[in-house]
Amino acid sequence: MKHFAGRALTLLAVLALIGLLPWLTTTDPALTILHARYSDRQPTPEVLDAIRAETGLDGGPGHVLGRWAGGLLHGDLGTSWVSGQPVGPDVTAALTTSLSLMGASLALAVPLALALSARTLRRGARRETATTRAGVLAAVLAALPEFLLAAVLATVFAVHLGWFPALGWGTPAQAVLPALAMGVPAGALLGRLLDDALPAAFAEPWAKAATAAGLPPSRIARHALRRTLPGLLPQGGLVVVGLTGSAVAVETLFSVPGLGSTALAGALAQDLPVLQAAVLMLLLTGLVAALAVRLLSRVLLGPALTDRALPALVAPRLPTRTGVAVGAVVLAVLFCAVLVAGLARDPLHVDAAARLLPPSAAHPFGTDALGRDVLARLGHGAARTVLLAFAVAAVALLLGLIAGFLRAGALTETVNALPAVLAGLLTAAVAGPGPWGAAAAVAAVAWAPLAAHTEALYVQERAAPHLAAARSLGAGPAHLLRRHLLPAVLPPVTRHALLRTPALALALAALGFLGLGTQPPAPEWGRMLSENMPYVERAPWAVLAPAASLAVLGALAVLVTAAVRGRTGADTVTAAPTAHEAA
Structure with missing residues (x-):
């Protein structure tokens, strides 16, 4: 019952966040409605106040949330601010x-x-x-x-x-x-x-x-x-x-x-x-x-x-494949070489005479629709995306450790089932599209697997005999945390966070592809893919270059994980990764 109550409260909190979006947004909803439906009217204070009163946006957060929830109870999903029609x-x-x-x-x-x-x-x-x-x-x-x-x-x-x-x-x-x-x-x-x-x-x-x-x-x-x-x-x-x-x-x-x-x-x-x-x-x-x-x-x-006695499936130690580790090293070297070559070029230089040129000695990966060098944008986009992914991983690690030690199981399970894209949509609605909003959206859900890992290790370590012996000798909570719990939990969870960094980079690229992340003209892999899709028939290299880079990043993450896993031995199948983050 306690577990169910925790999940229900977490779900209600998510629903309240959705209902409060008009109040949380940093843009003025009245201006959005005015520009979309009354473009011939001037944005005077009186006109904006009338729009707020008409749409119920003139009250506080309780009024906004109550109006939205009341509409849901009557089957009313609201009225579009742009078209003025029922949603x-x-x-x-x-x-x-x-x-x-x-x-x-x-x-x-x-x-x-x-x-x-x-x-x-x-x-x-x-x-x-x-x-x-x-x-x-x-x-x-x-x-x-x-x-x-x-x-x-x-x-x-x-x-x-x-x-x-x-x-x-x-x-x-x-x-x-x-x-x-x-x-x-x-x-x-x-x-x-x-x-x-x-x-x-x-x-x-x-x-x-x-x-x-x-x-x-x-x-x-x-x-x-x-x-x-x-x-x-x-x-x-x-x-x-x-x-x-x-x-x-x-x-x-x-x-x-x-x-x-x-x-x-x-x-x-x-x-x-x-x-x-x-x-x-x-x-x-x-x-x-x-x-x-x-x-x-x-x-x-x-x-x-x-049946609570149903045992978990524990996979036997399988032979480590040297080829997996070698392949990871070779792929990483080639990947880094391409990125370093791109960093030496200007990603923002526009040459209208060099639009959509095929790969050549001057432009090894060709040019895009504005004549910008694709290799340069790949290199600089990688630096931006990877550094941001490491920052997100650090934040997710900190949040995961805190939530794991607090044993916030219901919250962890609920957040773990939320896709990063949905978090990105909600963040964009509040703060607008941008790289920091995308990073916040990914971090908001990326901590959950780390919290689950932390909680499992924490529970296991607390049951260890040496911890009971330390308590019997008078060790306090601070000593136990500093000398026993953190040394047992922090290293494996940190390695877990590092292994998830490529997946975080792919999540940031996904938000960039949707236009919710880095904005032009800054280079970003997902944004490069979406910008060049209209020209795929004339210049497929402009699409395939960022696509291949993302695929290599994903494959590299898998090979590194497989190599590490081959060295660590048995795995418990019931602790399998969740959703698409399992890669």
């Missing part, structure tokens, strides 16, 4: 579109997860040596941000090959590329988790007994899949929740009229009623998905779900 019908139609896209994405994700783990499943059922090769491949695919995969798919299969439509929604052909962009990372993540869990399931005594009894490998494989469900189903729920965040970028790029693109349009136009309704629907979709997965778990697992 409800448009948001309801967008919800239907988003649910259809998410369903198509999941229909692709599940078979992909099974395909990626098929080799491990086959070998384990035949009692052969398990390997992690499929897991590394799945992790590389899961590390690809949805907006990056969407841009590459649109460039290759829509623009150059012409196999599928690049824009729109309504036909099965128009759903293929958006569903692939969202389904491939989700399926790869599920495949990686399944591939990690299967060797542990096959190493348990029941599998050896089944083999000795002569059961067919296919039947043993089915039982192994069932054995992994307790650890995988909660992660599957978080994957579904993650689709609500990835829908923003994918729907925007393919012009799909769903909740994601509607929320982004509302944030950029400061049409806060539209943003409030769209974000609310996205949150409710995630909550319903998580609840559905929990109910499905009870149906599929039955008494096993409530």
Whole structure:
């Protein structure tokens, strides 16, 4: 009951934040409404006061929140500040579109997860040596941000090959590329988790007994899949929740009229009623998905779900692959060499005569639509993004340690299920688009996995015998914290934060791609990708260069993590990473 109450209070706090957006925003809502609907009128104090009174924005935060919550209770999602029309019908139609896209994405994700783990499943059922090769491949695919995969798919299969439509929604052909962009990372993540869990399931005594009894490998494989469900189903729920965040970028790029693109349009136009309704629907979709997965778990697992004695799957030590470490080093050296070469060039120099030039000796990666050197913008954009990612990681580490020591479990679980994109939309609504707002949005959700890790280590260390001995000798709380708890918790959580830094850089790039991060003309990888998409047919190098850089960053993070993991030995599958941050 206490845990449920904590989650409910956290959810109410998030809903209150959404309802208070018109009061929290740094821009004057009355000016936004005046410019959008009454452009022929002068912004006099009297006119602005009349607009505030008409829209209920003339009261304090309690009045604003009460008016919004009261409308929700009566099924009223508000009135658009831009169009003056009720928000409800448009948001309801967008919800239907988003649910259809998410369903198509999941229909692709599940078979992909099974395909990626098929080799491990086959070998384990035949009692052969398990390997992690499929897991590394799945992790590389899961590390690809949805907006990056969407841009590459649109460039290759829509623009150059012409196999599928690049824009729109309504036909099965128009759903293929958006569903692939969202389904491939989700399926790869599920495949990686399944591939990690299967060797542990096959190493348990029941599998050896089944083999000795002569059961067919296919039947043993089915039982192994069932054995992994307790650890995988909660992660599957978080994957579904993650689709609500990835829908923003994918729907925007393919012009799909769903909740994601509607929320982004509302944030950029400061049409806060539209943003409030769209974000609310996205949150409710995630909550319903998580609840559905929990109910499905009870149906599929039955008494096993409530059996507190059900042991965790602990993967056996697998052979360390030297090639993974070597590949990480080679990729890192090449990556740094390209970035250093770019830092030596001017990223802001505009040459109208050199617009959209192909790669050459003067411009190794070509030029963009303004004649700026793509290599220079890659180098300077990397410096900006990576430094900001390290700053976010430091803030997230501090917040994670504090929340973990305070054991804020309900808050941690709730925040852990919130995509960074939704936090970015809310931040942009309050402070406007910008790099610091994007950094704050990513930090606002990035601390949760570190807090969960901190809390687990803290609980484990408090139960250690040496701590009880120190207490019996009269050690106080400060001494225990300084000499025992922090030395045990801080080093592994710090390494965890460093390993998440590339994922934080990709999250910042995603917000930049949506126009919520670094603003032009400053170079930023996500922004470079979105700026050059209109010219992809004439100058594909301007899109593929930042796309390849983001892909290399994701692959590098995966290889480094795999190399570190190979050295650290056994992993507990029930402590698997969450959502798309698992890469």
